[in-house]
Amino acid sequence: xxxxxxxxxxxxxxxxxxxxxxxxxxxxxxxxxxxxxxxxxxxxxxxxxxxxxxxxxxxxxxxxxxxxxxxxxxxxxxxxxxxxxxxxxxxxxxxxxxxxxxxxxxxxxxxxxxxxxxxx
Numbered sequence: 001x002x003x004x005x006x007x008x009x010x011x012x013x014x015x016x017x018x019x020x021x022x023x024x025x026x027x028x029x030x031x032x033x034x035x036x037x038x039x040x041x042x043x044x045x046x047x048x049x050x051x052x053x054x055x056x057x058x059x060x061x062x063x064x065x066x067x068x069x070x071x072x073x074x075x076x077x078x079x080x081x082x083x084x085x086x087x088x089x090x091x092x093x094x095x096x097x098x099x100x101x102x103x104x105x106x107x108x109x110x111x112x113x114x115x116x117x118x119x120x
């Protein structure tokens with residue numbers, strides 16, 4: 001007979017072990033040094049990759065047809081009509097350089113001697 005419980009527990013433990021938070025560590029600098037270096041890196045990244053907002057149409061606009069809904073209750077019928085309408089397009093707004101800036105900040109911090117390590 002195969003015991004499933006120990007196998008399931010081992011699988012769950014291995015999945016949880018893969019999770020964790022990461023922190024930046026430097027061999028000679030403390031947290032205040034990190035914030036100073038990070039601010040410098042963010043400033044440089046913003047110069048290289050300025051905020052560039054674009055709008056994209058996420059969903060086309062469309063017309064809704066007129067409709068009538070009737071309900072009969074106790075022998076009496078009541079109807080409710082809705083006129084035709086228009087639903088405007090849905091537009092999303094985003095900064096196309098956001099990922100490039102984040103990558104540039106991480107690269108800059110790495111070049112300054114900082115390493116991302118998993119916290120236990």
